[in-house]
Amino acid sequence: MDEVLIESLPDDVLASLEVRDRWRSRVARPGGGLEFIVTDLARWQPGSTVRVAFLRGDTALHKDVAAATRQITDACNLDLDFGVDEATGEHRRWTEQDTTYAAEIRVGFDLPGFFSLVGTDSNDPTLGPPVGRVGGRPHQRSLNLGGFTTARPARWEGTVRHEFLHALGFHHAHQNMRGPCENEFRWEDDPDYVPTQDPRGVFVPDANGRRPGVYTFLAGAPNFWPRQKVDHNLRTGNPPDVVAGPFDRKSVMLYSFAPFFYSTSPSPCAPMGNGLDLSDLDRRGLRLLYPDVEAGIADIAMRANRALSQLNGGQESIRVAHPAQEDRVLELLTGLATTRA
Numbered sequence: 001m002d003e004v005l006i007e008s009l010p011d012d013v014l015a016s017l018e019v020r021d022r023w024r025s026r027v028a029r030p031g032g033g034l035e036f037i038v039t040d041l042a043r044w045q046p047g048s049t050v051r052v053a054f055l056r057g058d059t060a061l062h063k064d065v066a067a068a069t070r071q072i073t074d075a076c077n078l079d080l081d082f083g084v085d086e087a088t089g090e091h092r093r094w095t096e097q098d099t100t101y102a103a104e105i106r107v108g109f110d111l112p113g114f115f116s117l118v119g120t121d122s123n124d125p126t127l128g129p130p131v132g133r134v135g136g137r138p139h140q141r142s143l144n145l146g147g148f149t150t151a152r153p154a155r156w157e158g159t160v161r162h163e164f165l166h167a168l169g170f171h172h173a174h175q176n177m178r179g180p181c182e183n184e185f186r187w188e189d190d191p192d193y194v195p196t197q198d199p200r201g202v203f204v205p206d207a208n209g210r211r212p213g214v215y216t217f218l219a220g221a222p223n224f225w226p227r228q229k230v231d232h233n234l235r236t237g238n239p240p241d242v243v244a245g246p247f248d249r250k251s252v253m254l255y256s257f258a259p260f261f262y263s264t265s266p267s268p269c270a271p272m273g274n275g276l277d278l279s280d281l282d283r284r285g286l287r288l289l290y291p292d293v294e295a296g297i298a299d300i301a302m303r304a305n306r307a308l309s310q311l312n313g314g315q316e317s318i319r320v321a322h323p324a325q326e327d328r329v330l331e332l333l334t335g336l337a338t339t340r341a
Contacts, residue, residue, distance in 0.1 A: 006223060006255075008233050009115050013128045013135055018232070020127065040304065041332050042119030042169040044104070045339045046290040046297050049079040050168075053094035053103035055141065056110060057149050062091035065107070065145070068160040072168065075283040077292035080105075080164070098138040105167050108133075108141035109149045114159055116143040119169035124328055143167055158276040161252050165282070169289055173254035174269060175236050179247030182236040184262050184269040188213040197221075211260055245288075250279035297339050304336035 009017070044050050054062050066082045073080050083092025083103070094102035104123045111133065121127055122142035128135020136142065143163050153159055174181040190210035198204050201221030203212040214234065218225040225233075248254065250273035262269060273279055278286075291297055308330070 006218070006225075006233065007114050008223075008225075008229065009117070010128075010132065010134050011229070012132055013117075014229070014232060016127045016129075016135075017121070040300055040336055041329065042121065043289050043300075043336075044078060044120060044168065045335050046077050046300065047292075047339065049081045050105060051081045051083065051092065051101075051103035052105045052107060053083065053092040055094055055096070055106065055108045059089055059091065061109075061148060063089070065148075065160055066091065068157040069164050071161060071278050072164055072286065075278065076168075076286035076290035077297075078168065078290040094138070096133075096139045101138045104142075105164075106138075106140065106142045108144045109146065111141065111144045111146055113146045114144060114163055116163040116166035118166050118171065120332060122167055126328060155274075155276045158252055158274075161276075161278060165253055165278075165286075168286070170253055170282075170285065172233075173248055173251045174234065174257075176245075176247045177236050178245075179236070179269065180267075181234075181269040184264065184267050185234065186211070186213050186261060186263050187215055189216050214261055217260075245281060245285055248279055248281040249273065251282050252276070252278055253282065301337050301339050304333045304339075308333050308337055 008014070052066070054065075062082065066080070066084075069080050081092075084090070092103055094106045101123055106122070115134075116122075117124075117127065117134075117136060121136055124136035126136065128137065128140055130137065132140060134141045134144070143166075145160065145163065147153075148156070173179065189212050192208075193210040193212060193216070194206040194208075195212070195216065196204055196206040197220055203217045203220040205211045212220075215227055215230055218230050219227075249268075249271055251271075252273065252275065254271045254273070256271050256275060257269075259265060259267075288296075291300075
């Protein structure tokens, strides 16, 4: 049993996301007017170009990251524009002093760990604290590849693809409501486990070989997560902006956890992919989110127009409950309603 550092957004960003998601859940209740559109809110406009910019790092690193994303853009009707200067080979950059968006996806390499905001959250100025380093404002990171400037992890291309799939609207496969992971994770300690930590602060089996559960383990080093954060990052929920396809053990979005996380061995929740390449179902999901046929795009536009009509028809409770979020929803729906191939 060794350290397991799990991907997660900063706590202050998660707090703003939870407030937003509670509001969206209320709006999306049957009869609330948005139950048929909230699943579209995380997607960028199909057929559009999403800009990417880097904070620090050199040209060689930027070139490699951009190249790793080609598996993604080859599979869907969306372009990622890294702003390459043909004369110098330099890629687009952003700064922490920006007041306007240099890019929709703003990549940093300097914070610990790997994480990304999901889809259009990347340029949502209501997410994250105004002075924070991570969030949806022009001066904040929306995606982080910690340590890439000094030492890239094994299968680093898979890490890039994982985070950029988040940035295009994908969630973790282990939280797929159609998958087995909710019942496979050992949430609680073995009976009569005596909390035992090694010199690093990592919870380990006690003197009788009884093991900590996921909640206890992640409460120790190096994660120090309370139960609420474990639930947000690992539990299977029903977020209002998620459409779940079949559970995919080959998906690049499925984590490889330490064996003690699982109740059985081999576990049906454990990945079967190489952790590097997109699976066939990853590609299928991209095509569904960003279709390249007129009928699929027209369907998105139709749903957006219906939702706009209902919102503009007097949903005062939505406006009063969270005016900033209603403005954001209207902005996203208007963009989707005008989507063109």
